[in-house]
Amino acid sequence: MHVPVCPFPSTETFYKFYFLSCQMQIIIFRYYLLHDLSDITSFSGNYNLGLILGSVLGGAVFIILVVTFIVCCYKKEHKSCLYFTSRKKSCDRSLTHDFDGSSNYHGVSVFSYVELEEATSNFDSSNELGDGGFGAVYYGKLKDGREVAVKRLYEHNCKRMEQFKNEIDILSRLRHRNLVTLYGCTSKHSRELLLVYEYIPNGTVADHLNGDRAKDGFLPWPIRMNIAVETACALAYLHASDIIHRDVKTSNILLDSNCCVKVADFGLSRLFPNDATHVSTAPQGTAGYVDPEYHECYQLTDKSDVYSFGVVLVELISSMPAVDITRRRHEINLANLAINRIQRCAFDELIDPSLGFKSDAQVMRMTTSVAELAFQCLQLETDLRPKMDEVLETLKHIQGTYTDQIKDEKTNDSIVDNTECSGEKVPTSPTSDKIVLLKKMHLPPSPISVTESWVSSCGSSNVSG
Structure with a gap:
C-alpha cells in the first residue's frame, strides 16, 4: 500500500x-x-x-x-498534500488497472512520450494541425515511417482522463472505413496524455467550406454530396453499434487525399443502452449543433446526432458556418436561417450559387432535395426526425437517382418550378406526413452560447455528463 x-x-x-x-x-x-x-x-x-x-x-x-x-504549518501542508493525493488517485483509479506499462492496450499500441515528442519535433508550432475544446493536434512521423496526428489533451482535471479513455474504448472496438483509425496512446504514467491517429492530409470539411482552406471550386457539388453520404454512413454505423457521437460537426469530419470522409473526435461519445429510450445527461456539444430538445430536457437520443447532421447538411449546401455573429440576430444560428428559407421555399437565398444552383438543373434538384431532408432532421420534436439509417437511404437515393440521369439531362436546360418546394419527392420517414404541420410553427434553434444562456426548462441541472 x-x-x-x-x-x-x-x-x-x-x-x-x-x-x-x-x-x-x-x-x-x-x-x-x-x-x-x-x-x-x-x-x-x-x-x-x-x-x-x-x-x-x-x-x-x-x-x-x-x-x-x-506545527500549524505542518498540519496545513499535510492536509493539502492528502487532498491533492486523493484527487490524483481518484483521477487515475479508472485507468490504474488498464495501463500497466504494457505495449498494448485494447488492441492499440502504447507509445512513450519521448517517441511522440521526437515524431512531432518537440510539438513544434509549425506542426500544429488545429485545436479544439479538448486538445491541440500535431503532425508527426514515427520511426517506422507512418505519418500520424497526435492529439495533446489540455489539462482539464479528471474530465480529460475520461475523454482520453472514452476515445480509446470506442475507437478500439469499431472498424469502419469512414471512421478515423486510432493507432495508439501514451500510458497513464506518461508526462502527458496523448492520442495517436492516422494522419488525414486534407483537413476538415469546415476548413474547406469557410475556413483557411476555402477555395472556389475545390468542393464541387458531387464531392459535397459524397461527403454527406459517407458521413451518414459512419453515423448509421455508430448508432447500430449503440453509440451516440454527441459532437457531429463539420470540423470533426476529416477528408483524406481522395476527399473520402473520416469522422473523428469521440471524446463526448456515449454508449447507448439497448433497452433505453434516452440517456439523461447534461447537454454537451458545440454551439449551433446541439439538439434543442436535448438542451432543454437533458435527454440524449440517437436523434440528437440526427439534428446535428441536419446542420452539417445545411453547411454543405450553403457554405455558411453553423454560427456567425455577423448575421442578423435571428439568423446567427444557421439552423434557424435554413428553416426560415426552406419554409418560404427561398432555396436561392440558402444554397451556395457557386455550386451551380441556378445554372445546372441537376444541381438544383439535388441541393433542393438535400435541403428538404435537412429540414426534417432539424425538427423540434425528436419523434418527427428520421433515424440515421433512413437519412442514409434518402441521401443514397438522391445521389443515385440523379447521378444516373446526368447524361440524359445534360441537353435539358429547363429549370424546375420551385413553387411546390421541390421538383421531386424523396423517400421520407414514416412520420413525414406530419412535417407539413411544422411549417407553421416557430422552431427554436440550437442554443448559441454567445446569445443564449444554457438553462434547462424541463429538467434538473444536477445530472451527470
Whole structure:
C-alpha cells in the first residue's frame, strides 16, 4: 500500500525562525556589551534575579510560539498534500488497472512520450494541425515511417482522463472505413496524455467550406454530396453499434487525399443502452449543433446526432458556418436561417450559387432535395426526425437517382418550378406526413452560447455528463 509522505515545513521556513531566534539573542548580548559590567554588578541581587527570570521566561514564550507556528504549518501542508493525493488517485483509479506499462492496450499500441515528442519535433508550432475544446493536434512521423496526428489533451482535471479513455474504448472496438483509425496512446504514467491517429492530409470539411482552406471550386457539388453520404454512413454505423457521437460537426469530419470522409473526435461519445429510450445527461456539444430538445430536457437520443447532421447538411449546401455573429440576430444560428428559407421555399437565398444552383438543373434538384431532408432532421420534436439509417437511404437515393440521369439531362436546360418546394419527392420517414404541420410553427434553434444562456426548462441541472 502506497502511503504518501508529506515533507516537514520547508528548510526556508525553519531557518526564518531560527534566524529570528538568533537575532533576539544577539540583541540581548549587545545590551550587556554596551553597558558597563561594573554597573550591572552594583545592582541589587533582587534586580539581577528578576532580569534573569524575565529573559528566561521571554525566551521560553518565544520558543513556544515558534514551535506552535511550525506545527500549524505542518498540519496545513499535510492536509493539502492528502487532498491533492486523493484527487490524483481518484483521477487515475479508472485507468490504474488498464495501463500497466504494457505495449498494448485494447488492441492499440502504447507509445512513450519521448517517441511522440521526437515524431512531432518537440510539438513544434509549425506542426500544429488545429485545436479544439479538448486538445491541440500535431503532425508527426514515427520511426517506422507512418505519418500520424497526435492529439495533446489540455489539462482539464479528471474530465480529460475520461475523454482520453472514452476515445480509446470506442475507437478500439469499431472498424469502419469512414471512421478515423486510432493507432495508439501514451500510458497513464506518461508526462502527458496523448492520442495517436492516422494522419488525414486534407483537413476538415469546415476548413474547406469557410475556413483557411476555402477555395472556389475545390468542393464541387458531387464531392459535397459524397461527403454527406459517407458521413451518414459512419453515423448509421455508430448508432447500430449503440453509440451516440454527441459532437457531429463539420470540423470533426476529416477528408483524406481522395476527399473520402473520416469522422473523428469521440471524446463526448456515449454508449447507448439497448433497452433505453434516452440517456439523461447534461447537454454537451458545440454551439449551433446541439439538439434543442436535448438542451432543454437533458435527454440524449440517437436523434440528437440526427439534428446535428441536419446542420452539417445545411453547411454543405450553403457554405455558411453553423454560427456567425455577423448575421442578423435571428439568423446567427444557421439552423434557424435554413428553416426560415426552406419554409418560404427561398432555396436561392440558402444554397451556395457557386455550386451551380441556378445554372445546372441537376444541381438544383439535388441541393433542393438535400435541403428538404435537412429540414426534417432539424425538427423540434425528436419523434418527427428520421433515424440515421433512413437519412442514409434518402441521401443514397438522391445521389443515385440523379447521378444516373446526368447524361440524359445534360441537353435539358429547363429549370424546375420551385413553387411546390421541390421538383421531386424523396423517400421520407414514416412520420413525414406530419412535417407539413411544422411549417407553421416557430422552431427554436440550437442554443448559441454567445446569445443564449444554457438553462434547462424541463429538467434538473444536477445530472451527470
